[in-house]
Amino acid sequence: MLVLFGSFGVGWLGRDSQLRSWALFLTLHDAPAMLNLCAILVVIGGAALSVAWLLLGPVVRGRPEGLRTVIQVSILWALPLLMTVPLFSRDVFAYVGQGRVRMNGFSPYTDAIATVSGWYNLGVDPIWANTAAPYGPIFVWIEELIVRVVGTDSPETAIALFRAIAIASVVAMGYFAWRLARHRNIDEATVLWVVIASPLVLFNFVVAAHNDALMLALMFAGIYFASIKRPLLGVLLVTASIAIKPAALLALPIIGLLWAGTDTRWKTRAKYWAISAGISFGILGAVGLALQVGFNWISALTTPGKVIHLLAPAGSFAKTASAMMASLGLEDGFAVGLVKAAFLATAAGIIAYLMMTRDPIQPLTRLTLAFAALTLSSTSIYPWYAFWVLALWALLGIQRGQQTHAIAILSVGFTFGSLVDIGNFTAPPESAPAVDFARFVGSTIAFPVGVGILATYAWWWLRNEPRSELSLECSTCHVSAPAAKQPVG
Numbered sequence: 493m494l495v496l497f498g499s500f501g502v503g504w505l506g507r508d509s510q511l512r513s514w515a516l517f518l519t520l521h522d523a524p525a526m527l528n529l530c531a532i533l534v535v536i537g538g539a540a541l542s543v544a545w546l547l548l549g550p551v552v553r554g555r556p557e558g559l560r561t562v563i564q565v566s567i568l569w570a571l572p573l574l575m576t577v578p579l580f581s582r583d584v585f586a587y588v589g590q591g592r593v594r595m596n597g598f599s600p601y602t603d604a605i606a607t608v609s610g611w612y613n614l615g616v617d618p619i620w621a622n623t624a625a626p627y628g629p630i631f632v633w634i635e636e637l638i639v640r641v642v643g644t645d646s647p648e649t650a651i652a653l654f655r656a657i658a659i660a661s662v663v664a665m666g667y668f669a670w671r672l673a674r675h676r677n678i679d680e681a682t683v684l685w686v687v688i689a690s691p692l693v694l695f696n697f698v699v700a701a702h703n704d705a706l707m708l709a710l711m712f713a714g715i716y717f718a719s720i721k722r723p724l725l726g727v728l729l730v731t732a733s734i735a736i737k738p739a740a741l742l743a744l745p746i747i748g749l750l751w752a753g754t755d756t757r758w759k760t761r762a763k764y765w766a767i768s769a770g771i772s773f774g775i776l777g778a779v780g781l782a783l784q785v786g787f788n789w790i791s792a793l794t795t796p797g798k799v800i801h802l803l804a805p806a807g808s809f810a811k812t813a814s815a816m817m818a819s820l821g822l823e824d825g826f827a828v829g830l831v832k833a834a835f836l837a838t839a840a841g842i843i844a845y846l847m848m849t850r851d852p853i854q855p856l857t858r859l860t861l862a863f864a865a866l867t868l869s870s871t872s873i874y875p876w877y878a879f880w881v882l883a884l885w886a887l888l889g890i891q892r893g894q895q896t897h898a899i900a901i902l903s904v905g906f907t908f909g910s911l912v913d914i915g916n917f918t919a920p921p922e923s924a925p926a927v928d929f930a931r932f933v934g935s936t937i938a939f940p941v942g943v944g945i946l947a948t949y950a951w952w953w954l955r956n957e958p959r960s961e962l963s964l965e966c967s968t969c970h971v972s973a974p975a976a977k978q979p980v981g
Contacts, residue, residue: 493537493572494533494534494536494537494540495533495534495537495538495541495572495573495576495579495699496537496572496573496575496576497530497533498529498530498531498532498533498534498537499530499534499576499577499578499579499699500516500517500520500530500577501520501521501526501527501529501530501531502527502530502531502534502579502914503576503577503578503579504577504578504579504582504585504615505517505521505577505615506585506613506614506615506616506647507612507613507615508610508613508614508615508647509615509647509648510646510648511577511648531914532937534579534911534914535911535914535937535938535941538691538695538907538908538910538911538938539911539938539941539942539945541569541691541694542691542904542907542908542942542945543945544569545685545689545690545691545903545904546900546904546945546949548561548562548565548685548689549682549685549896549900552681552682552685553679553681553682553685553892554679554681554682555681558679558680558681558682559670559680559681559684561681562681562684562685562688562689563666563684563688565689566666566684566688566689569689569694570659570662570694570698573694573698573699574655574659574698576699578651578699578700578701579695579699579700579910579914580695580696580699580700580875580910580911580913580914581696581700581702581874581910582615582616582617583617583620583700583701583702584651584654584655584700584701584702585614585615585616585617585647585651586605586616586617586620586625587635587638587650587654587701587703588614588616588635588638588639588647588650588651588654589605589608589611589614589616589620590605590625590627590632590635591635591636591637591638591639591640591650592605592608592611592614592639592644593605593607593608594632594633594635594636594639595636595639595640596608599784599785599788600624600625600632600635601624601625601632601785601788601789601791602624602788604620604621604622604623604624605620605621605622606621606622614647615647624788624791625789626737626738627703627736627737627738627789628734628735628736628737628738628776628789629735629776629779629780629783629785629789630732630735630736630779631703631706631735631736631737632783632785632789633783634657638650638653638654641653651701654701654703655698655701657701657703657706658697658698658701658702658703658705658706659697659698661697661705661706661708661709662688662693662697662698662705662709664709664712664713665687665688665705665708665709665712665883666684666687666688668709668712668713668715668716669683669684669687669688669712669883669886669887670683670684671716672712672715672716672719672887673887675716675719675720676856676887676889678887678888678889678890679889679890682886682890682896683886683887683890685886686882686883686885686886686890686899686903687883687886687887690879690882690903690907691903691904691907692875692876692878692879692882692903692906692907693705693879695875695907695910696875696876696879696910697876700876702876703736703737704737704876704879704880706733706736707733707736707737707739707740708733708880708883710729710730710732710733710736710740711729711730711733711740711743712887713729714726714727714728714729714730714732714733714743714747715730715743715746715747715750715856715859717729718746718747718750718751719750723747723750723751723764723768724771726747726750726751727744727747727767727768727771727772728771728775730743730744730747730772731744731771731772731775731776734772734776735776735779738789738790739863739866739880742843742859742862742863742866743859744768744769744772745765745768745847746847746855746856746858746859747768748761748764748765748767748768748769749761749764749847749855749858750855751764751767751768752764756850800828800871800872803873803909804868804870804871804872804873805835805868806831806832806835806868806869806870806871807870807871807872807873809831809835810827810828810831810832810871813827813828813830813831814827814828832871835868835869835870835871836869838865838869839865839866839868839869842861842862842865843862843865843866846858846861846862846865847862854888856884856887856888857888859884860881860884860885860887860888863880863881863884864881867880867881875906875907875909875910878902878906879906882899882902882903885899886899897949900949901946901949901950904942904945904946904949905942905946907942908938908941908942908945908946911938911942912938912942914938
């Protein structure tokens with residue numbers, strides 16, 4: 493509820509938004525004191541949600557009622573967030589802009605959003621104004637369809653429909669994650685604790701409406717059906733996932749491995765890889781021709797690399813190389829490009845090894861490590877990129893102890909990455925100092941709060957980790973006590 497109310501002040505609204513004329517938004521946007529209050533409320537709400545999620549994990553793990561509890565709590569947390577003004581990202585406005593590009597008869601792969609009149613007032617981040625759409629052909633078609641249905645007079649309605657798709661995708665993602673957990677005989681409640689209840693999911697999919705939720709839902713469905721010996725359906729679903737966001741290409745060779753089964757001979761693997769690739773690329777080609785974009789979406793894979801974040805390893809190296817070249821009075825573009833190429837080549841080598849090695853590595857483990865390599869090779873690591881890896885990691889089965897702690901710390905850390913950046917996604921009011929204060933809230937309040945939560949969790953971890961994590965549970969009163977330590981051996 494705090495995040496909901498705070499979003500009315502610091503959530504992003506385009507300059508053409510009809511909501512700007514409403515009394516509530518006029519009051520919260522144009523009064524610096526109210527805008528400042530809203531920024532603080534979002535940070536407090538995000539902190540409270542993060543702590544509540546950390547406390548939820550031990551409550552649901554391994555308990556008969558744990559699955560029902562995590563689903564109920566996830567719904568209760570998500571309900572207020574359904575009505576928030578977009579926070580933490582402005583990508584959903586780019587979806588609307590790209591839909592308008594298509595509606596005007598252009599291709600978002602060759603014609604940027606800036607070609608559409610009034611793109612800036614729509615609310616699109618200028619970073620993406622002159623870049624190609626980094627999405628697959630089916631999602632570009634969805635963008636066009638939604639804009640055609642709602643028209644150009646109501647971007648808020650279009651944004652609501654994109655959010656509805658993201659929410660439905662979270663439900664589907666949770667369902668197939670649950671089915672995979674059952675199939676793999678791992679704790680279902682713990683998997684859903686990560687996949688649907690995490691603040692990363694609630695903030696980036698429910699609030700920010702990122703299409704990664706749809707990509708992951710289709711990918712999980714494809715992996716599930718391939719795992720239960722329905723590989724053709726798995727190929728079709730992963731192909732649909734690729735047509736939403738091309739990063740899902742990494743899952744296609746995994747479907748081939750699942751199709752091949754336990755036979756690890758090169759001839760067998762090559763056969764099913766070829767079949768999977770032939771079907772998938774044949775469908776993608778047909779869809780591209782039908783939508784008159786061909787395979788132009790492949791060139792858009794480089795779009796995310798145009799943003800450089802210092803916290804990303806590749807981004808940090810690229811910034812350092814750029815600064816060194818600039819200090820020498822030389823052009824820095826070549827050095828940055830060289831760093832990017834080196835990281836991408838390294839990731840490509842790791843991914844190729846993971847897919848082709850005959851070592852006894854589970855297909856899902858290969859995919860998780862491949863996504864980790866892809867994410868770490870990017871010059872920008874957004875919170876929803878991190879969730880790709882964390883969600884797949886959860887499907888491997890999260891062991892008690894260090895694995896659980898690592899996922900908890902990474903999830904909360906990336907959640908606060910969004911909160912720290914809140915000032916960059918604050919709707920521009922008439923008062924510029926108010927936006928400056930929102931940025932101050934992110935850097936000066938959210939950052940130490942996040943560090944404090946993570947430090948407290950780490951302290952608890954170090955204090956409790958030496959003890960045995962086995963428990964003796966009373967079958968009648970449901971009270972657990974630490975098991976006595978046993979001598980090694």
